[in-house]
């Protein structure tokens with residue numbers, strides 16, 4: 001697992017739902033369950049500018065660097081405020097995901113989890129929805145560049161649609177995408193209809209499963225096998241899981257009603273699937289989640305599922 005003080009710094013000030021206290025809330029539950037005795041925990045590293053620019057445009061990376069110096073203004077239309085040091089904190093999140101991916105590819109670990117990561121709204125050209133740099137998007141590009149992987153899967157059970165990843169790879173037939181999220185008619189970012197399956201040569205490689213507000217475990221149990229079947233069809237060489245805890249009942253900004261056990265199950269099923277594919281590679285990220293009790297339980301469950 002990649003965690004620690006540097007990663008905890010990615011959070012927004014002044015009572016923002018994505019506050020810096022999310023890391024500590026998770027870590028207390030992780031330790032309470034004795035997971036700190038079973039999992040190696042390492043500090044993150046900073047992603048380099050070159051790594052960030054494998055997914056993001058140089059113009060956008062430059063804008064974040066500039067706003068980070070003054071801490072003034074927004075990085076998008078008004079959801080994602082800049083703060084002093086935002087560039088370094090966001091580059092540390094991307095570095096965590098890259099470090100975990102490298103450890104997996106080196107065969108030092110089979111799976112990994114990063115609580116503060118999975119910033120799935122950030123687009124190639126800009127920030128969105130509390131997400132500055134898209135660590136999953138950068139990881140896909142770097143896994144291809146450094147390790148020659150071709151087919152990579154991205155699975156997302158956050159309440160919000162993973163639009164930054166989806167549109168970042170919409171025409172890319174080798175990014176296998178599956179996303180269960182609250183219907184965009186009721187929740188930000190409003191995208192991810194079932195008709196969005198990928199463009200051109202990528203048609204059919206993307207699976208969007210919008211579910212109604214109030215969707216509970218019964219809905220998850222009915223839809224989840226479609227995700228597993230989608231991955232089986234393409235046999236990806238690496239699986240990224242964005243395990244946003246805002247799909248658990250009681251989140252202050254969404255309307256979904258999964259229980260935290262869903263997150264553990266998702267991690268466990270994907271781990272078994274990756275073992276079935278012969279490589280075992282699953283990298284989990286925490287994503288969203290604004291109820292501190294929910295995120296602590298869902299993410300600790302993910303760690304248990306990955307083990």
Ligand SMILES: [Zn+2]
Nearest residue numbers: 158160246288
């Ligand atoms: Zn979310």
